[in-house]
Amino acid sequence: MSLLTVDELVVDHRTPGRPAVRAVAGASLSVAAGEVVGLVGESGCGKSTLARAVCGLTAATGGTISFEGGPVTRLGLRRRDRSLTKIQMVFQDPYASLNPRRRIGAQIADGLETARDRDTTPGGMLERVGLPGGMAGRYPHEFSGGQRQRIAIARALAARPSLLIGDEPISALDASAQAQVATLMRNLAVESGAGLLFISHDLSVVRLIADRIAVMYLGKIVETGATAEVWANPRHPYTQALLRAIPEPDGLGRLPEELPGDVPDPADPPPGCRFHPRCPMAMDICSEKEPDPGPVSCWLYPPA
């Protein structure tokens, strides 16, 4: 049984006086224990909204999210349910993810308290993420972005999550720190037996750490599959375009191909397949009917 199952999730962002923006429009996804799933897609495609909904930070308009067999409820003013503290998240901005007024040791201790862990010290958690344990008495401003992200990982892991979510945790970091932090997240999650949902728009890093990859476009998951398989044989035209857009450092002088056009407004999505206005292989049916969800959601690969 999978750890997390997201089924036909719909999330609308409502602003009074404007039409609702459907950020996630029927996305299905699952993460098994000990599995690393990479969720990729362009900016604004709904990746972060999906992650927030899984944590209960955003209310789902439709569909279901179940975690360890129970539903995920919206986090309101009440204390988060103890079973749901097994889902922890590492956020994007390392400069906003730690309380500037508290020592990092105290913030990691909050995580240990959540897990009722009296044996581990904050210093011990810091050592697990590759920082000296003696730094627990310092304040966040004394650390670099990469170090802060490690501290945020230590705090999340201290709560002994069975599902760790990284919401673009590396996109604000230096290139040199990106692979390090991503690999660290993978190793620590896998070591502790937790599932990891890693959201990124950086495909080369996702390829490095993910067992399975899910490609999201305009609120829908268009293709899922084992990372190596998707990499070797991308089937959805959008996945193919994403992969072609990665620069290849092989010295052959090939320039990455750009995917023409922009992501349409999620408040007013195109009819039929959401990708058809930008798709080089669009057929008549693409603008009329939406393809069925599946490993590949595309009319080029009709369900058998």
Place this chain on the structure above:
Amino acid sequence: MRPHSGIRVLSRLPEAWRQPLAVVGGVVAVAWLLIAAAAPLLAPHDPLAQDLPRLASPGPGHWFGTDQLGRDILSRIMYGARVSIPLTLLLVVLSLLIGGALGACAGYFGRWVGEGIMRLADLVFAFPTVILAMVVAAALGASLTNAVLAVLIVAWPSYARVTRGLVLGMREREFVLSGRLLGFSAWRSLRVDVLPNVTGPILVLATLDIGTALLLLSGLSFLGLGAKPPSAEWGAMVASGVEVFDSWWVATFPGLAILTVVLAFNFLGDTLRDALDPRTARAIKERAL
């Protein structure tokens, strides 16, 4: 603004506090606090004794002159500091606590409680401050306590509004959400993550507000809605001076006392604001170099 700015304040304070206005504000404010504390030792006369010549102009023996009842104005100003300054500070602290608590609840918990609190604040904002304070003070009856209460009623909404805005912005910050994800109750999240990060700007507001509150409090006494004779209160002293306009010193010196305190605390508030804002702090530093 980087989130750690608050922490670095201590190391930034020196540059901001070395500005001339900051020094003047600090010296004047401290001087007034000392005068208030040591008035019985410093005052040359009994502030209530009516044994000097009436309406004597400033000169040796009574440097600020005497009033129409033969009381030494310098001594009365010194004793007046013991009335006005502690009451003003108390007033500002109370309105900060009340307005801050209501604003924080409105910002964090939102919904209809927050809406209710903010509409109440808007109601108070809709009236001109002095008029509303006069109405309240007059309705409660003229006394210094009621004047404080009246100013409190008109002063809390600005704290509520500022606190609410700051809390609203802070509530969605990622470290606050992280705390909630770890299972913090709303109360703990507010206390541990939100409030410590919004105190800076609210303290600036409070410091700037000290001058306004003193002015309003003396204003009510000036209008006869605050301190009662014969107590030495600056606003009431200005009022009695207006009756004897030829003897300019009777009204001028207590007026100057109010002016200096208001200016001093405004300078201090400006300084605190500059010190807390990393951009101005940097600008001051660069100018100093």
